[in-house]
Amino acid sequence: xxxxxxxxxxxxxxxxxxxxxxxxxxxxxxxxxxxxxxxxxxxxxxxxxxxxxxxxxxxxxxxxxxxxxxxxxxxxxxxxxxxxxxxxxxxxxxxxxxxxxxxxxxxxxxxxxxxxxxxxxxxxxxxxxxxxxxxxxxxxxxxxxxxxxxxxxxxxxxxxxxxxxxxxxxxxxxxxxxxxxxxxxxxxxxxxxxxxxxxxxxxxxxxxxxxxxxxxxxxxxxxxxxxxxxxxxxxxxxxxxxxxxxxxxxxxxxxxxxxxxxxxxxxxxxxxxxxxxxxxxxxxxxxxxxxxxx
Amino acid sequence: xxxxxxxxxxxxxxxxxxxxxxxxxxxxxxxxxxxxxxxxxxxxxxxxxxxxxxxxxxxxxxxxxxxxxxxxxxxxxxxxxxxxxxxxxxxxxxxxxxxxxxxxxxxxxxxxxxxxxxxxxxxxxxxxxxxxxxxxxxxxxxxxxxxxxxxxxxxxxxxxxxxxxxxxxxxxxxxxxxxxxxxxxxxxxxxxxxxxxxxxxxxxxxxxxxxxxxxxxxxxxxxxxxxxxxxxxxxxxxxxxxxxxxxxxxxxxxxxxxxxxxxx
Numbered sequence: 001x002x003x004x005x006x007x008x009x010x011x012x013x014x015x016x017x018x019x020x021x022x023x024x025x026x027x028x029x030x031x032x033x034x035x036x037x038x039x040x041x042x043x044x045x046x047x048x049x050x051x052x053x054x055x056x057x058x059x060x061x062x063x064x065x066x067x068x069x070x071x072x073x074x075x076x077x078x079x080x081x082x083x084x085x086x087x088x089x090x091x092x093x094x095x096x097x098x099x100x101x102x103x104x105x106x107x108x109x110x111x112x113x114x115x116x117x118x119x120x121x122x123x124x125x126x127x128x129x130x131x132x133x134x135x136x137x138x139x140x141x142x143x144x145x146x147x148x149x150x151x152x153x154x155x156x157x158x159x160x161x162x163x164x165x166x167x168x169x170x171x172x173x174x175x176x177x178x179x180x181x182x183x184x185x186x187x188x189x190x191x192x193x194x195x196x197x198x199x200x201x202x203x204x205x206x207x208x209x210x211x212x213x214x215x216x217x218x219x220x221x222x223x224x225x226x227x228x229x230x231x232x233x234x235x236x237x238x239x240x241x242x243x244x245x246x247x248x249x250x251x252x253x254x255x256x257x258x259x260x261x262x263x264x265x266x267x268x269x270x271x272x273x274x275x276x277x278x279x280x281x282x283x284x285x286x287x288x289x290x291x292x293x294x
Numbered sequence: 295x296x297x298x299x300x301x302x303x304x305x306x307x308x309x310x311x312x313x314x315x316x317x318x319x320x321x322x323x324x325x326x327x328x329x330x331x332x333x334x335x336x337x338x339x340x341x342x343x344x345x346x347x348x349x350x351x352x353x354x355x356x357x358x359x360x361x362x363x364x365x366x367x368x369x370x371x372x373x374x375x376x377x378x379x380x381x382x383x384x385x386x387x388x389x390x391x392x393x394x395x396x397x398x399x400x401x402x403x404x405x406x407x408x409x410x411x412x413x414x415x416x417x418x419x420x421x422x423x424x425x426x427x428x429x430x431x432x433x434x435x436x437x438x439x440x441x442x443x444x445x446x447x448x449x450x451x452x453x454x455x456x457x458x459x460x461x462x463x464x465x466x467x468x469x470x471x472x473x474x475x476x477x478x479x480x481x482x483x484x485x486x487x488x489x490x491x492x493x494x495x496x497x498x499x500x501x502x503x504x505x506x507x508x509x510x511x512x513x514x515x516x517x518x519x520x521x522x523x524x525x526x527x528x529x530x531x532x533x534x535x536x537x538x539x540x541x542x543x544x545x546x547x548x549x550x551x552x553x554x555x556x557x558x
Binding site for chain 1: 312313314315317318319321322325326328329332333334335336337340341345346465466468469470472473475476477479480485486490491492495
């Protein structure tokens with residue numbers, strides 16, 4: 001928003017669509033520019049509360065730490081969990097946490113849609129010339145989630161090293177692609193969760209089973225789940241394809257029933273499919289929405 | 295006393311109106327129960343059917359009771375009081391002709407009673423049908439379990455209140471809530487039984503009130519420990535209730551002294 005002549009505060013309630021009436025020719029801003037402007041303004045506004053940002057990020061690191069401690073404590077009692085040793089589980093966990101962290105940071109706030117619907121603030125967003133999904137996802141962007149991303153990345157890289165990762169060009173590509181595909185997939189899950197709130201305004205928690213539950217499943221070796229659950233979290237909500245399946249490929253491990261190790265390459269196609277469903281659901285949700293007026 | 299009773303029952307009724315939210319909570323709670331049970335079952339199966347005193351049936355009971363207690367205990371913390379402190383609305387609460395802590399405790403009890411029935415029991419029933427539960431042999435376990443549960447809810451209330459009251463001194467308490475929740479979920483024995491912890495972590499956990507919030511009521515209610523073994527743990531719970539009640543009371547008094555509400 002540097003090009004704006006009028007300084008604006010970056011309070012979340014402030015409308016932030018660039019408009020220069022004097023020169024209508026450059027009013028239609030490209031989507032990419034809009035995305036950048038919106039996200040950058042949120043990042044700046046949040047980074048300016050430094051103490052809060054630092055303590056929140058540390059809190060996130062602590063949450064990730066306790067989540068992993070759960071797996072670590074179990075693996076201090078038994079040698080393998082779901083056929084995986086501690087370093088192998090750490091690869092799954094780190095990869096899953098990294099993917100969830102990115103997806104959560106960019107799309108996690110769609111989850112808060114129901115409060116916009118209830119308070120009537122959604123109308124304000126709908127009349128702005130910016131896609132609704134983009135506004136909602138950027139509006140309360142939580143920079144503090146960077147804590148999870150940093151820890152996830154560190155754990156992923158370190159654990160790959162300890163678990164004896166033998167890089168080939170193909171595998172290196174997968175290692176880079178997998179967290180990104182996972183982030184895209186989590187983004188789609190968050191969007192679906194948000195879209196459902198057009199129907200279930202009070203049922204916000206319902207979707208947590210798939211978003212946060214998906215994260216729980218994604219950061220766990222998929223072989224621990226009994227077949228019906230494994231099938232559900234592979235074919236319906238493809239959470240096992242986010243971190244577990246790619247880890248099987250990266251570390252050259254055999255997969256359990258229903259998740260052959262080549263499924264590690266299916267993260268991106270699965271993400272595209274889930275996004276198609278999420279997009280359709282979101283559109284019909286927005287169409288269904290009728291304001292209460294006022 | 296009638297005041298507190300009507301506050302508690304109003305709070306119960308308030309929560310019972312959100313039927314969709316309750317159904318959603320039950321669904322999510324149940325899915326998480328299945329995920330947690332899967333992880334513990336896999337570990338116990340690898341260990342050969344028993345892991346530090348937990349068999350499959352006991353682990354199932356542990357998971358489903360934990361899922362049932364999650365909502366009434368409000369393990370994810372509340373933010374209401376800290377927000378009221380920040381907005382100055384706490385001044386109104388302090389003017390009411392009832393004790394501040396008593397008022398919120400009555401609300402919490404009413405809320406927890408509904409959350410236990412509405413959100414706690416259904417996942418427990420589903421769990422019983424799908425994975426089975428190990429029930430206590432001694433009927434006394436149920437009675438002690440009920441006391442232990444009340445003590446756990448009281449403890450969780452007091453600790454959560456202390457986190458909220460920190461708002462008298464801190465501008466932003468969200469970070470503190472997050473830290474509290476993370477530590478509580480781990481050390482209370484909600485994620486994994488504290489008996490599975492390595493010694494150093496078990497030592498840390500036992501020095502805190504957290505196991506009294508989840509591990510003790512679960513152990514008592516599930517009959518994993520006999521009523522005779524449960525009694526000293528109930529004593530520990532009572533001790534922590536006393537300590538935290540005094541601490542919360544002191545925090546409130548100090549906080550009120552330092553508070554300055556502007557405008558009117």
